[in-house]
Amino acid sequence: xxxxxxxxxxxxxxxxxxxxxxxxxxxxxxxxxxxxxxxxxxxxxxxxxxxxxxxxxxxxxxxxxxxxxxxxxxxxxxxxxxxxxxxxxxxxxxxxxxxxxxxxxxxxxxxxxxxxxxxxxxxxxxxxxxxxxxxxxxxxxxxxxxxxxxxxxxxxxxxxxxxxxxxxxxxxxxxxxxxxxxxxxxxxxxxxxxxxxxxxxxxxxxxxxxxxxxxxxxxxxxxxxxxxxxxx
Amino acid sequence: xxxxxxxxxxxxxxxxxxxxxxxxxxxxxxxxxxxxxxxxxxxxxxxxxxxxxxxxxxxxxxxxxxxxxxxxxxxxxxxxxxxxxxxxxxxxxxxxxxxxxxxxxxxxxxxxxxxxxxxxxxxxxxxxxxxxxxxxxxxxxxxxxxxxxxxxxxxxxxxxxxxxxxxxxxxxxxxxxxxxxxxxxxxxxxxxxxxxxxxxxxxxxxxxxxxxxxxxxxxxxxxxxxxxxxxxxxxxxxxxxxxxxxxxxxxxxxxxxxxxxxxxxxxxxxxxxxx
Numbered sequence: 400x401x402x403x404x405x406x407x408x409x410x411x412x413x414x415x416x417x418x419x420x421x422x423x424x425x426x427x428x429x430x431x432x433x434x435x436x437x438x439x440x441x442x443x444x445x446x447x448x449x450x451x452x453x454x455x456x457x458x459x460x461x462x463x464x465x466x467x468x469x470x471x472x473x474x475x476x477x478x479x480x481x482x483x484x485x486x487x488x489x490x491x492x493x494x495x496x497x498x499x500x501x502x503x504x505x506x507x508x509x510x511x512x513x514x515x516x517x518x519x520x521x522x523x524x525x526x527x528x529x530x531x532x533x534x535x536x537x538x539x540x541x542x543x544x545x546x547x548x549x550x551x552x553x554x555x556x557x558x559x560x561x562x563x564x565x566x567x568x569x570x571x572x573x574x575x576x577x578x579x580x581x582x583x584x585x586x587x588x589x590x591x592x593x594x595x596x597x598x599x600x601x602x603x604x605x606x607x608x609x610x611x612x613x614x615x616x617x618x619x620x621x622x623x624x625x626x627x628x629x630x631x
Numbered sequence: 632x633x634x635x636x637x638x639x640x641x642x643x644x645x646x647x648x649x650x651x652x653x654x655x656x657x658x659x660x661x662x663x664x665x666x667x668x669x670x671x672x673x674x675x676x677x678x679x680x681x682x683x684x685x686x687x688x689x690x691x692x693x694x695x696x697x698x699x700x701x702x703x704x705x706x707x708x709x710x711x712x713x714x715x716x717x718x719x720x721x722x723x724x725x726x727x728x729x730x731x732x733x734x735x736x737x738x739x740x741x742x743x744x745x746x747x748x749x750x751x752x753x754x755x756x757x758x759x760x761x762x763x764x765x766x767x768x769x770x771x772x773x774x775x776x777x778x779x780x781x782x783x784x785x786x787x788x789x790x791x792x793x794x795x796x797x798x799x800x801x802x803x804x805x806x807x808x809x810x811x812x813x814x815x816x817x818x819x820x821x822x823x824x825x826x827x828x829x830x831x832x833x834x835x836x837x838x839x840x841x842x843x844x845x846x847x848x849x850x851x852x853x854x855x856x857x858x859x860x861x862x863x864x865x866x867x868x869x870x871x872x873x874x875x876x877x878x879x880x881x882x883x884x885x886x887x888x889x890x891x892x893x894x895x896x897x898x899x900x901x902x903x904x905x906x
Binding site for chain 1: 720
């Protein structure tokens with residue numbers, strides 16, 4: 400399988416279901432109180448985010464731009480990683496081995512797209528202290544429905560962890576015996592703004608968007624050749 | 632195309648300080664090696680010790696900057712030859728080792744040829760250590776302000792200024808050292824101006840550079856470098872019999888390389904692409 404991720408910003412309604420799904424799937428410290436319209440994984444500390452872009456040209460318009468690691472095939476972050484913690488899988492997915500990451504943050508500097516960030520020590524406790532989340536957590540415990548809404552790092556080798564650099568893993572842990580998978584953010588997207596496919600499958604509708612040139616890479620001038628494409 | 636500028640907040644003043652320590656150490660050992668060949672043993676020993684102690688300080692700063700310092704040894708074990716960090720860590724470690732051996736050799740009066748070879752090897756590593764921060768930064772294609780060939784050259788010049796400043800304190804009346812210091816400082820200013828000029832071609836380069844140009848910290852750094860550079864080349868210095876003038880010029884040089892390095896780091900900005 401050669402994965403390909405296509406984002407269509409014109410279909411995005413910024414419901415943030417993808418952000419929540421990603422945080423829950425991968426145990427990223429997340430607060431529903433966050434409301435920044437502008438920011439990057441690098442600045443917000445999330446694996447994926449939806450940016451609001453407001454333009455005033457002929458008329459005022461707003462575009463929602465889902466953003467995640469582009470999984471570059473000419474990978475700047477992999478090249479600079481001094482401990483080989485960042486590596487590419489056979490399929491081309493860029494992952495971080497948390498046991499090898501020393502947290503030098505060189506990869507954060509090297510990523511031209513702001514897709515990497517650090518989960519600092521104590522981030523989980525800090526997220527729980529945010530009033531709304533704390534309150535919801537207490538009520539849920541009292542109701543006996545669930546023990547926690549803030550999931551600790553889940554049993555997923557590529558899940559978020561403290562004291563290391565983190566980024567989107569394209570939910571690689573979901574890969575099944577057939578070698579295929581669907582990322583959590585794609586699964587929950589109600590408008591199909593995010594789509595995931597196989598470039599090696601000639602019948603794949605997502606791959607077709609790329610083959611027909613309807614979906615394009617961001618900043619081709621940087622030559623990073625990512626797996627993530629945008630219909631712009 | 633809509634862009635979003637985010638300034639570098641990963642490498643800040645602590646890394647600027649660390650790079651400045653390396654700059655000072657890098658050419659101090661070059662001067663130490665030259666001093667040894669000129670039979671000035673005390674100056675050679677002081678230079679050797681400076682080039683041993685300052686890189687240790689730099690490594691401590693780097694070590695404290697890591698999120699998981701307990702596994703820092705993986706930098707060497709992984710042998711990732713595509714990462715400048717491996718070359719940097721190896722270069723700094725070698726500089727410490729060779730400078731220490733050089734200093735011990737001088738102190739113990741070991742065979743002159745061996746000490747000379749140790750000094751020359753340490754000096755070669757020192758030159759590499761001076762260029763390395765510039766190489767590391769210039770490979771970042773996402774940050775236009777760093778992604779240029781001027782950075783390794785400016786790093787080399789900062790190393791020259793660092794080493795010259797130390798030796799202006801040790802040999803305040805040596806005209807050659809003050810000349811090297813003056814030329815290096817003025818060349819550094821010229822390189823910075825040329826680099827800044829080359830940035831105007833970027834869509835938003837003018838924005839970040841504009842902010843930097845009006846920053847009092849940057850203005851101070853450039854002014855100190857200019858004053859230090861001119862003073863180092865004037866007859867006042869060449870006929871100088873007052874060691875405090877040399878001391879002032881040395882301090883101007885050291886302060887300017889620290890400030891210019893700091894502004895270089897904090898004004899490194901990503902121009903994140905949108906649509």
